[in-house]
Amino acid sequence: MTTIRAVPVGCGHYLPERVVENVEFEKTLDTSDEWIRARTGIERRHFAAEGEKTSDLAIAAAKAALADAGLEAHQIDAIVVATATPDQTFPSTATRVQAALGMENGFAFDMQAVCAGFIYALANANAMIMAGQAKRVMVIGAETFSRIMDWTDRGTCVLFGDGAGALILEAQTGAGDQSDSxxxxxxxxxxxxxxxxxxxxxxxxxxxxxxxxxxxxxxxxxxxxxxxxxxxxxxxxxxxxxxxxxxxxxxxxxxxxxxxxxxxxxxxxxxxxxxxxxxxxxxxxxxxxxxxxxxxxxxxxxxxxxxxxxxxxxxxxxxxxxxxx
The missing domain is CATH 3.40.47.10 (Thiolase/Chalcone synthase)
Known part of the structure; x- marks a missing residue:
């Protein structure tokens, strides 16, 4: 029996220019590159520049995903942004992305489940596509966690970085078994x-x-x-x-x-x-x-x-x- 599937057709990402190596934390914290690597595997991370917002990262990732899919913004029906670090309390960061892409159709909203947010957003996008509410949904994960760090806490501030990734899902017909895309x-x-x-x-x-x-x-x-x-x-x-x-x-x-x-x-x-x-x-x-x-x-x-x-x-x-x- 045929069924509708939410099929990935493009993805993209963006990382802020500033790269922060572990050794930078040695200047202000009782820590070391060796300590961080041994406990986390982290060697470096990216931090957003002053004035660079979560939406800026999301927009760049969205544009990269559109280019990868060979699509234009007006061909997207919905944008879901998973983030715990939105630009504002409201409105949603997703609507800022929608406006920046020049997408006047469809709808956009944020999803908040912190680090699990992308999977929650993916599940929602899948449900919308299977229900026929949207043909193409862009799912974005975007964060500027550097904005919520306590720079005196060596147990947390060395762990996080900023970045964004986007995935475009498209409704396609499948056979209804695990061989489907x-x-x-x-x-x-x-x-x-x-x-x-x-x-x-x-x-x-x-x-x-x-x-x-x-x-x-x-x-x-x-x-x-x-x-x-x-x-x-x-x-x-x-x-x-x-x-x-x-x-x-x-x-x-x-x-x-x-x-x-x-x-x-x-x-x-x-x-x-x-x-x-x-x-x-x-x-x-x-x-x-x-x-x-x-x-x-x-x-x-x-x-x-x-x-x-x-x-x-x-x-x-x-x-x-x-x-x-």
């Missing part, structure tokens, strides 16, 4: 009981300020390994496949040790896992589309590849998805 399954979860292990200590209705990121690193590590492994296995089980059937894994790029542990637990060789954390740090909702775009440029993702993506972030919110390019 497009999104094949999404698995979403959250558990608000763990709010206090990863959060920002500010907000419009609490402090009236932006606040800074706070994290209990060891707790997050344990939850990440367990929950990402379980979600990835649930997605594979839903399609009746095993780790051997997955061609490429694009994980949330938070910490190299987490990525390795999850891959080992799921029985997926590390050579099939896309790694960009060393160069970008944790770019939250941007990390998966950013890594995906880099992998495409490196020709590590090809047409027909079965791709597993997975992420976890504050909330806690986490999930995974399987898609065929």
């Amino acid at each position: 497009g999104i094949l399954y999404t698995d979403l979860h959250s558990d608000g009981r763990f709010n206090d292990i990863l959060y920002v200590d500010g907000g419009p209705s609490t402090t009236g300020t932006t606040g800074h990121l706070r994290m209990l690193g060891q707790d997050v590590f344990k939850h990440a390994v367990a929950k990402l492994s379980a979600s990835g296995e649930a997605s594979m089980s839903a399609l009746g496949i095993t780790a051997d059937d997955v061609d490429v894994v694009v994980p949330h790029q938070a910490n190299l040790r987490i990525i390795k542990k999850v891959a080992q637990k799921m029985g997926i060789p590390l050579e099939r896992v896309i790694l960009t954390v060393q160069d970008h740090g944790n770019t939250s909702a941007a990390s998966i589309p950013l890594a995906m775009s880099v992998a495409r440029q490196q020709k590590r993702i090809a047409k027909g590849d079965l791709i597993l993506i997975e992420a976890i972030g504050g909330g806690l919110a986490w999930g995974s998805a399987l898609m065929r390019w």
Whole structure:
């Protein structure tokens, strides 16, 4: 039986010009390049310039995705921006992207699930396409986490970076089985009981300020390994496949040790896992589309590849998805 699938037709990314190597933190913190690499795998990250907004990063990634897909803005029906660092409390960053692209049709909105935001946005885009509400949806992950760092906290400020990635999904007809191109399954979860292990200590209705990121690193590590492994296995089980059937894994790029542990637990060789954390740090909702775009440029993702993506972030919110390019 034929079905509608949300098929990836283009992707792109953008990184701010400023590159911050680990050694820069040695000037102001009791840390070292060796300490950061050993615990996180991060070697450098990009920070937005003064006055450079999350929407600026998203717009650049969106333009790159349009060029990759050979499409123009008016051919997009919807834009979903996953971000925890919007330009403004309102309106949405997505509407700023919409305006900058000259897209007067359709609709745009933001999605907030922190580091899991891109997977949540992807699931929503997939649902809209399958429901016939949109033919083409651009899903963007964009963050300027450098704006919410406490620069005296060596346990958090060395982990994050800024960037954006965009993926365009298009409605196409499939056979209705796992051989189809497009999104094949999404698995979403959250558990608000763990709010206090990863959060920002500010907000419009609490402090009236932006606040800074706070994290209990060891707790997050344990939850990440367990929950990402379980979600990835649930997605594979839903399609009746095993780790051997997955061609490429694009994980949330938070910490190299987490990525390795999850891959080992799921029985997926590390050579099939896309790694960009060393160069970008944790770019939250941007990390998966950013890594995906880099992998495409490196020709590590090809047409027909079965791709597993997975992420976890504050909330806690986490999930995974399987898609065929």
